[in-house]
Amino acid sequence: MISNNFIKGLIKPIILKLLAENGKMYGYEITRKVEDLTEGKIKLTFGALYPILHKLEADGIVGTETEMVSNRARVYYLLTEQGKFSAREKIAELEDFVSTLSKLINPEPGLLPCTS
Amino acid sequence: MYQLNDEQINLIKNEVERQDIHLGHLAADLLDHICCEIEEQIWQGQKxxxxxxxxxxxxxxxxxxxxxxxxxxxxxxxxxxxKNLLKIAGVAGMALISAGALFKIDHWPGANVLFVLGFFLLGAIFFPVSIFTIRKESSKPESPVIYGSALIGGLLTIFAPMLKVLHWPGANLFFLVGYALLGIVFLPLMLNSLLKNTKDNFFRSTYIVGAISLFFCLAGSLFKILHLPGAFILVLTGSLSLTMLFLPLYTYKVSSASSRIPTSYIFLVIGILYFNLFNLLLSIH
Known part of the structure; x- marks a missing residue:
């Protein structure tokens, strides 16, 4: 399980990437998808997910559609036109962050300190 | 996949409503999320x-x-x-008042300035902002008269001890008007609103007992300030009925309604303890 401190700033780009790939998704579906894709190493809690989804909605990045499923309302989230552009930017930023972090943790051989 | 029936969904809906979720479609989000979680667990073999x-x-x-x-x-x-202002004003206000008390005890210079700044932060910023945030967080805001009387009555009773400590004039007048506003305007209106919004008769009776007890305490404090006879009896009756009647009744109802203790209950117990201590000390003095 990955510590919440690492995940905190990454929730927004993770959600945007999932919505960009899957079209519309509902809250629980997002948490399950993240858990499945990361083999249970990243778990999005209610508390972390919904404030960010609502913030994205307030900023016009995602829109919502409500459907009645099994006698209850289900709110689906989907990227708006503005959101698609924003998602591309955030995903590129995330990829850049991951590759930078990877370089930092696993430096190329030429950059390794001389041990002998 | 197992699907919850209407009765089970209603149980979950009650929990969402109990926590006063009203912001946009958040209630629908949370209800569906909880239902999905439960359905998943039932599918895995849980009851x-x-x-x-x-x-x-x-x-x-x-x-x-x-x-x-x-x-x-x-x-x-x-x-x-x-919210940010609330945190800063609350911490800074309490720190300044504590420092002011320390300076006062040791007769160091600057105690009065610290007291004035501390009470200003608590009274003029922390208290009004906390009323604003309570109103904002509530799904059914109370009438403006309730917030207004709580704000003015509260402000006067916060500033009155400051005037008293600094030996400035007007402390008694502040206490008098503040307590009168809280006891005669705020308390009856708040009780009326609580009774309107509560269907449970046990809770309604508990609120009436609480309001009468508080009224006795406030009346006792007012009598004390005006040097009228019977102040101690009034405060003692109010404090005793608050602790020995209201609190057990409320605790019984809260514990039978849910197995978990709400945070508001803990604040209520601490609030009653401090309120009783302050009033008893004032009436004995």
């Missing part, structure tokens, strides 16, 4: 009640309310500013 309890434990006490407040914090700039 409904066990799965429901597991999810409730995962959410924690007032966890849904916390999610709503976090959502409001992220989406509403005004609320965010107020």
């Amino acid at each position: 409904f009640q066990t799965a429901f309890n597991n999810v409730l434990n995962l959410i924690g006490n007032d966890g849904l309310t916390q999610i709503q407040n976090d959502t409001l914090y992220l989406t509403d700039k005004k609320y965010r500013t107020m």
Whole structure:
């Protein structure tokens, strides 16, 4: 399980990437998808997910559609036109962050300190 | 996949409503999320009640309310500013008053300045901002008269001890008008609103006992300030009925309604303890 401190700033780009790939998704579906894709190493809690989804909605990045499923309302989230552009930017930023972090943790051989 | 029936969905809906979730479509989000979690656990072999309890434990006490407040914090700039101001003014105000008390005890210079700054932060910033945030977090805001009387009455009773400590004139007048506003305007209106919004007769009776007890305490304090006879009896009756009648009745009802203790209950107990201590000391003095 990955510590919440690492995940905190990454929730927004993770959600945007999932919505960009899957079209519309509902809250629980997002948490399950993240858990499945990361083999249970990243778990999005209610508390972390919904404030960010609502913030994205307030900023016009995602829109919502409500459907009645099994006698209850289900709110689906989907990227708006503005959101698609924003998602591309955030995903590129995330990829850049991951590759930078990877370089930092696993430096190329030429950059390794001389041990002998 | 197992699908919850209407009765089971209603049980979950009651929990969402109990935590006063009203912001946009958050209630629908949370209801569906909890239902999905429970359905998943039932599919894996759990019984409904066990799965429901597991999810409730995962959410924690007032966890849904916390999610709503976090959502409001992220989406509403005004609320965010107020919340930050509340934290800064609360901590700084208490620190300045504590420092002022220390300076006063040791007869160091600057005690009065620290007291004035501390009470100003608590009274003029912390208290009004906390009323604003309570109003913002509530699904059914009370009438402006209730907030107004709480604000003015509260401000006067916060500033009155400051005037008293600094030996400035007007302390008694502040106490008098403040207590009168709280006792005659705020308390009856608040009780009326609580009775309107509560269907449970046991809770309604408990609120009436609480309001009468508080009224006795406030009346006793007013009598004390005006040097009228019977102040101690009034405060003692009010404090005793608050602790020996209202609190046990309320505790019984809260514990029978849910196995988990709400955060508001803990604040209520601490508030009653401090209120009683302050009033008893004032009336004995």
